[in-house]
Amino acid sequence: MKKLAVPLLCVLAAVGFALSLHLVFEVAPLQWGKTGDGRLNGSSLFFNQKIFYWHVAHAFWLFGAVFVAGVSSIAFLITRKSTWDDIASASVDVAVAFGAVVLITGSAWAKAAWDVWWNWEPRLTMSLLLWLILVGYVLVRKFAGPSADRVAAGMAIFGMVGVPFIYTMVGQDSHPASGSGGVVATLGPGMRGAFWLSVFSFLLWFIALTITRIQSTRCERELRELRERGLDLGVLQ
């Protein structure tokens, strides 16, 4: 069962993804805007709106990963079990990749909708700031030597606590309306299925990647310990 988990998750994610592609491009309607007198027109959203199915799904799990990393870092500091540390570090690694997707798709969206690649729109800014914290976390992990796990755990926890502050901070900004206000809540009936299926497929994908990452971290550690033991015993040079 344990060995099957990752392939199973991957297959499910792939099926869900293929299905969601079908739903997004074949079934879900184009996003029409309304002009002042109630006639339909192709708004700035229109076909470009399709990127939301990816963008928002990745953003969900970016935030999810920050939360997972924060909570498991707390658990690590309390119990000092390396399992928790592995979970935190794996979910941050995957979240960096997911965050990159969020930023790239967000940027593509900004280009289509507002004709600029980047405009410090609140949600985009918030994703960028979170992503920077995560990248900092990865750098700490890589370069902080033996105490990397503690420093990184501290950073994950401080980052998680900082999220509401970042949220309030960008929310107060007086930037142009993003056009995505409450977009998930106001999805049309044809779009809702496609959207949630895509969110779910990416969740499975996220979990599969995280588990794989945890396993590889564990293998790395075992290999290192074996090597040290070999060196101690004089078997290895």
Add this chain to the structure above:
Amino acid sequence: MSLLRQAARVAWKDLRIELRSKEIVFTMIFFAALLVVIYSFAFPNDDRAIRGATPGMLWVALAFTGTIALGRAFDRERENDTMRALLLSPIPRLAVFLGKAAAMCSLILAVAIVAVPLLGLWLNAPLFGYPGELVLVVVLGAIGISIVGSVFAATLLKVRSRDVLLPVILYPLLVPLFVAGTKTTASLVAEIPNLEAAWYWIKFLGIYDAAFLVLSLWIFESLVIE
């Protein structure tokens, strides 16, 4: 001895070392003055541009001097391996943390006392319309920097690349603080000052400091183990 008195003693120890050598304060003040000179070349020298750039100049100076001072202050403990002695001393770790943070905060403020007026004098920055609010926001900013900074500078004590890693960790975490600081300053020095906005951000900073103080008190003990 109560916790606060123990913390005060740790802080006084740090400040006394600093008062004898005056290393951090003198070099940081000189560094801040150099920054202001660089600003004067970097920004166009007209009133509008200076007014717009003032908040940024002030908070960049605080961020830079803050991180350098933090790194140096904790290096002192490392050089003589006195951090271990400090942690072994019969006082709670909380007192060590509070004392360190308080000492750091006073160092940053000592630099700010010189740097902020320099900005006003050399660049003609319109900083002094609301001195009370300005002092308040700078003090809150220094408190925030020293709280989060002390936690991570202490954890990074034994790490080889700590000088590089400290800003890598601190700046993303402190972004809300810097944004709140610049927004407050911006609403204070604007042509039509907006006190309501300034107070909103001052309160935001206060809550930020309080939240991270509580978090640091809780986390310091488990992060700093020798």
